[in-house]
Amino acid sequence: DTAVSQTPKYLVTQMGNDKSIKCEQNLGHDTMYWYKQDSKKFLKIMFSYNNKELIINETVPNRFSPKSPDKAHLNLHINSLELGDSAVYFCASSQGGSQYFGPGTRLLVL
Amino acid sequence: QKEVEQNSGPLSVPEGAIASLNCTYSDRVSQSFFWYRQYSGKSPELIMSIYSNGDKEDGRFTAQLNKASQYVSLLIRDSQPSDSATYLCAANSGGGADGLTFGKGTHLIIQP
Numbered sequence: 655d656t657a658v659s660q661t662p663k664y665l666v667t668q669m670g671n672d673k674s675i676k677c678e679q680n681l682g683h684d685t686m687y688w689y690k691q692d693s694k695k696f697l698k699i700m701f702s703y704n705n706k707e708l709i710i711n712e713t714v715p716n717r718f719s720p721k722s723p724d725k726a727h728l729n730l731h732i733n734s735l736e737l738g739d740s741a742v743y744f745c746a747s748s749q750g751g752s753q754y755f756g757p758g759t760r761l762l763v764l
Numbered sequence: 765q766k767e768v769e770q771n772s773g774p775l776s777v778p779e780g781a782i783a784s785l786n787c788t789y790s791d792r793v794s795q796s797f798f799w800y801r802q803y804s805g806k807s808p809e810l811i812m813s814i815y816s817n818g819d820k821e822d823g824r825f826t827a828q829l830n831k832a833s834q835y836v837s838l839l840i841r842d843s844q845p846s847d848s849a850t851y852l853c854a855a856n857s858g859g860g861a862d863g864l865t866f867g868k869g870t871h872l873i874i875q876p
Contacts, residue, residue: 687863697808697852699863710863744807752798753864755807 657681658756660745666762667735675730675759677745685709686728687746687753688720697744703728735763766791768855770867779876783840787853787867790834794855797829798864799838802850811851812838843874 658679667673679686688700701720702709708720717733728745740763745756767790777783785799796815800808812827814820814836820827826839836855840847850871854864 689863694868695802695850696868697866699865702863712863751796752810752813754810755800758807 658745658747658754660743660756660759662759663757664760664762666764668764669735669737671735672731672733673735673761674732675743675745675761677728677730677756679726679745679747679754679756681747681749681754683747683749683754684725685748685750686722686725687748688728688730689744689746689755691742691744691758693741700743701728701730732761735761737763739763766794766855766857766865768853768865768867770851770853770870772868773871774873775870776873776875777843779843779845779874781843783843783847783872783874785838785840785851785853785870785872787836787838788834789836789853789855789865791855791857791865792834793857794834794865796856797827797836798854798856799825799827799836800852800854800866801847802852802869804850808852840872845874845876848872848874 685704691697703722706722721729742758746753799812802808814827814829824841828837850869852869853867
């Protein structure tokens, strides 16, 4: 059983397109997150959702919009993709403490 | 601005020796600290969490926290080649929904 899963694993797309990444956790956690890991491997928080409510929104362009249909799912929609959006996007979940990461989605914008 | 600093390495350690990884953090409000291991092309995997000053041991791993010095460390005893990876230090200001602030990671190489 995969605790935190993401789809797709790889995403290659053209500049200007809109794409979505999906995340699901079966750990029963209340909080889910999106992180971005850039080409230099620096991992940075983007969003946090607690019980379907956005808790933090770091300085992320508004082209990125998280959506949580229920507390087990947190999707990330990206509009008007730019070259600089190329990165690995990780979903994570926690229950007030340690965070557990999904396998990541490698996004390449051409 | 919250920052977590790590030496990027690479840190090269002979097999069987103790690997010592260090981390400092800037935000005095930080209450929870974590060490993650990340293999190339894989996701971060939680190794240790530590919340109180002192040492916490789990198998071959020992995490150490000194809040006065704003310093966190990870010791890996009897290092194995499979321990070769990037180790990420992370801090959390304590709120349940807070995202983690990560360091840039230390690349550890265990030499057989």
